[in-house]
Amino acid sequence: MSTLITPRTLSGFRDYLPSVMLAREEVLRRARDVYRSYGFTPIDTPACESLDVLLGKGGDESDKLVYRVLSARGDKAEMGLRFDLTVPFARFSAQYINELGTPFKRYAMGPVWRGERPGQGRYREFWQCDFDTIGTTSNAADAETALVINDLFTAIGFETFEIRINNRMVLNGLLEIKGLADKAVPLLRSLDKLPKIGREKVAEEMVKEAEVTAPQADAVLALAETAGTNAEVLDKLDAFFAPAPNDRAAEGIRRLRELLAVAKTAGVPDGRIKIDLSICRGLDYYTGAIYETFLTDLPGIGSVCSGGRYDNLASKYTKQVLPGVGASLGVDRLIAAMEELKHPLLTGQSTPAQVLVVNFDAARLGDYQRIARALRAAGVFVEVYPDTKKVGQQLGYAEKRGFKLAVIAGDREFAAGVWNVKNLAKREEAAVPEAELVERIKQSI
Amino acid sequence: MSTLITPRTLSGFRDYLPSVMLAREEVLRRARDVYRSYGFTPIDTPACESLDVLLGKGGDESDKLVYRVLSARGDKAEMGLRFDLTVPFARFSAQYINELGTPFKRYAMGPVWRGERPGQGRYREFWQCDFDTIGTTSNAADAETALVINDLFTAIGFETFEIRINNRMVLNGLLEIKGLADKAVPLLRSLDKLPKIGREKVAEEMVKEAEVTAPQADAVLALAETAGTNAEVLDKLDAFFAPAPNDRAAEGIRRLRELLAVAKTAGVPDGRIKIDLSICRGLDYYTGAIYETFLTDLPGIGSVCSGGRYDNLASKYTKQVLPGVGASLGVDRLIAAMEELKHPLLTGQSTPAQVLVVNFDAARLGDYQRIARALRAAGVFVEVYPDTKKVGQQLGYAEKRGFKLAVIAGDREFAAGVWNVKNLAKREEAAVPEAELVERIKQSI
Structure with a gap:
């Protein structure tokens, strides 16, 4: 008799057993229904993309995470596994946007792969579930993104959660005033670490990495830490910029104010959406609205649905400028949270039959x-x-x-x-x- | 400005645009509902498996189709992309069956990857949608498999389709009688080509590849070509084996007869299930019931849902014997057929919104x-x-x-x-x- 192969998953990969898988299917079904109800249409792209489509200009952090796939003959690695759904969507948009027309609203759901060191709750294969509206700069799409997130978590069965919003134009306006516009990328990358490493360390890092002065770092942090109710924060922002008006900041403030007004009229519960000027998402990709979503009963797990507005989705593949806005539901993180919170969708049943x-x-x-x-x-x-x-x-x-x-x-x-x-x-x-x-x-x- | 990368999919890979994707989601939703309605429960396994889990004992045809994936550091190829959902299910079953218990009924849906030469309707990434019942040899599960296929295509909106069934025990019984039991694998592999290359060439190949005599090849083909209504074929089979009764063949005939009786009592329309002794699926893996499904309006596209009974699913990974039966819906082939047949699910709409x-x-x-x-x-x-x-x-x-x-x-x-x-x-x-x-x-x- 031949030797048995030990049945196992690879490090960083995992199986979904029935009771969790029943919950995952239900989460995806509800997400699909909410996205569809707003007119987002499904698309799908292959798991494998050409390496030149997938990789950055070299040296990018994400490039190191890309799994290379050998051709079946085993000699060439010209393709890789997608590490998110955004890059394939950018490639897809460049390829078909003339056929599809704009505005174009799509959702996509599927696994992505990253060769990271596995850790608690961090896998090398995990599911994303994205929705985006491209081909418009309208704030209507920004406001709608917050409505979708609200309806999505409501549909999944959450009653207490908070959508935190920001707009990078506000911070970028400040940087323009201070003559720091060219340092936005390292400053934002440091600011993004605020909840993790605290004010002092962020200020130190800004001075070191972005080569700003301590008072400059302090001004950025002061803006980011503006606190209060939404109305108070908006008033403080007006005051903050009052002595030296800046068009970009003013537009960011206007967009935040309008987003909140639309959400209120549309019936989103008070307190659901909260301005948080400290959230900025590390990626330099975002240029306008920023969204993060926290479960009130388990904030420590981090944002379970994040996204933002970008100026140009597919500049790597086309000259056509495609601005857009969207967000991504972190399916696996959400399900881990649901397990911890004993969410009713995790029934403990292992059969769909009654x-x-x-x-x-x-x-x-x-x-x-x-x-x-x-x-x-x-x-x-x-x-x-x-x-x-x-x-x-x-x-x-x-x-x-x-x-x-x-x-x-x-x-x-x-x-x-x-x-x-x-x-x-x-x-x-x-x-x-x-x-x-x-x-x-x-x-x- | 940097050079633009041409947006494109790799050879053998493709995108799903909204109108087709809306149809695919609907097909999968209906399949999921039918599988669930029979008590099949969802599971999911990673796209990547360890190569020793994935590969055969060496030299297998399927091994050549496996895409190898390099570790993120790029130096080792220890994992590969799954080429079907059966091998991962076998590995999964060996790993968890004691926890899950038997019988265990699961479905799984997802892409698989094969490094084949791409051709019309043949892709390197395509979706499978499998259901299986393991841990039982009962003919109840065989009969149910036919019911599921019937309800599945009815739910997707087909009115005219035929489920062709066979049972390998019948042919294996004949081979036992003829002293050809050890030649079953090459004989079945040749027989599987009957619709493609015709009787004469199959007989030639049997003589050449399986090293049987021309009259022996002829006896196998005579059995496979037994024609008539289900009742007539069953009677002919009784007669065929009457002079030299064989336990295996008798059990195969009994199982076919019972399957048809159960389907009739359960309300499957007459003529929906048809005995076809020539279908055997090339794989040596199958040992009992065999299923193929043909769309009456487009038979040339081949079987759109195929499967069968096997004696031991996971012998490579565990000593525990896991018999089972199941079938796989060929999602992409079905959708190609639906496009050709102008199936109402392909509405031409590109939005889910009304x-x-x-x-x-x-x-x-x-x-x-x-x-x-x-x-x-x-x-x-x-x-x-x-x-x-x-x-x-x-x-x-x-x-x-x-x-x-x-x-x-x-x-x-x-x-x-x-x-x-x-x-x-x-x-x-x-x-x-x-x-x-x-x-x-x-x-x-």
């Missing part, structure tokens, strides 16, 4: 499948046990998986035209005439 | 999103146009994408408390009071 038809008499298999199909036609999910094992064993199986009901019939029941319906949780049993079975079962699940 | 709210007055954006959210809450999918372009331009956008209705309101309408509802196909327009809007729109879509 009813088990006990296989009592092998000669009656046709009848078992007949009644199962009648229930399925009425929207009830039904499994027929494949083997004629002892009834107790079959009921044990049903309880372990999380079935709600079991139905049993042998010769006596078939002669009487009834089915025994067992409620597994309540441990109740009733004989139900076949004509009433579908209705009765629909009522009890 | 209603466009025209952005007539930028100051009213909150109201546009308010009415859109009221419609969304009622299950209507609504897009708000982001820019205040000319109404004609916005309506042109709506028509091109396939929206059904547009709603428009400016100062006059807001003052009167009405919305103008435009039916884009009928080119009708009506002023509807806001209180009636949701109901009226639900009626007209």
Whole structure:
């Protein structure tokens, strides 16, 4: 006999077992419905892209994370696995935008791969679930992005969460005033670390990495730390820029104010959206609105849906300027949070079926499948046990998986035209005439 | 300015544009619902597996198709992309079966990768959509597999299709009688080519490759070509084996007969399931029931859902014997067929939304999103146009994408408390009071 291969996943990769996978499918289904309800349309791109499409201009941090894939003959590595859904979307947009027309609203869901050191909650394969509106600079799309995030988490079943918004134009306006516009990238990269390393270390890093003076770093941090209610923050911002008006900052403030007004009129609950001038996302890619989303009961897990506005999506592949705005749901992080919060979507059940038809008499298999199909036609999910094992064993199986009901019939029941319906949780049993079975079962699940 | 990278997909890979992707999502949604309705539960495994998990004992045909993936540091190729969903499922089962218990019914959906020469309708990345029941040898699971296939294609909207079934035990019984049991693998591999190369060439190949005599090849082909109604074929089979009864063949015939009886009692339409003794699937992996599915209006595209029973799923990874049965929906082939057949799921629409709210007055954006959210809450999918372009331009956008209705309101309408509802196909327009809007729109879509 040949040696057995140890069954295992690779480091940083994982399997989804039924109970978690049922929750993931439900999260994706609800996300899909929300995105669709706003007119976002699905697209899909391959897992593998040409390396020149995928890689930056060289030396980029993300380039080091790209998995190279050898051609099947094994000699050439000309392609790689996508590390996010944005780069493929940029390539896709450049390729088809004339055919598709603008504005173009798309969502995409799928795994991405990064050769990072695996850690708690950090995997080398994980799911993203993005939505974007491209081909418009309108603030209507920025406001809508916040509405989508609100409806998305509401649909998944969260009641307490906070969408934090910012607009990079505000900070960029300040940098223009201070003559620091060319230092935006390292300054923002440092600022992004504020919740992790604290004010003092960020200031130090700004001085060191961005080569600004301590008072300059302090001014950036002072702006970022402006606190208060949304109205207070907006007033403080007006005051902050009042002595030296700056067009960019003024437009950023206007956009934040309008976004909040639209959300209010559209019915988003008060307190749901909060201006937070310290959030900026590390990426230099973003140029306007910034979004992060925190679960009130588990803020420590970090933002579970983040995004922002960008000036030009696909400049690497086309001269056509494609501004846009969008966000990405971190599916795996969200599901980890849901497990920790004992979210009702993680039911502990490992079957999607509600009813088990006990296989009592092998000669009656046709009848078992007949009644199962009648229930399925009425929207009830039904499994027929494949083997004629002892009834107790079959009921044990049903309880372990999380079935709600079991139905049993042998010769006596078939002669009487009834089915025994067992409620597994309540441990109740009733004989139900076949004509009433579908209705009765629909009522009890 | 830096040189632009040509946006393109790699040879053998492709993008899904909105109209096709909308259809694919719908096919997968319906498949998921049918699988779930039978108690199959979802699992997912990584795209990448360790090469020793993925590869055969060496020299296997499928090994040559495996894409190797380099570690992120780029020096080692220890992992590869899965080329089907069966090998990962085997590995998964060996790893968790004690935790999960048997019988275990799972479905899995996702892309697989094969480094084949691309051709018409043959891609290097394509989607599979498998369901399997493992841990039982019961014919109940074999019969159920046919029921699932029937309900699956019915749910996707096909009315005319044929599920062809066979059972390898019948042919294996014949081979036992003829003393050819050890030649089953090359004989079946040749037989599998019958529809492609015809009887004469198959017979030649059997003589050459399996080293059987011409009369032996002829006996195998005679059995495979047994024709007639299901009842006639079953009778002919009884007669065929009557002079020299063989246990294996008898069990195969019994299983085919029972499967048909169960399907009839369960309500599968007559003529839907057809015994075809010539189908055997090339793989030596299958040992019992065999399934293929043909669209009556496009048989030339080949089987769109195929599978069978196997004796031992995971022998490479565990000593635990895991018999099972299952089938795989060829999603991409099916969608190609649906495009050719102008299936109603391929609507030509490129948006999931039904209603466009025209952005007539930028100051009213909150109201546009308010009415859109009221419609969304009622299950209507609504897009708000982001820019205040000319109404004609916005309506042109709506028509091109396939929206059904547009709603428009400016100062006059807001003052009167009405919305103008435009039916884009009928080119009708009506002023509807806001209180009636949701109901009226639900009626007209």
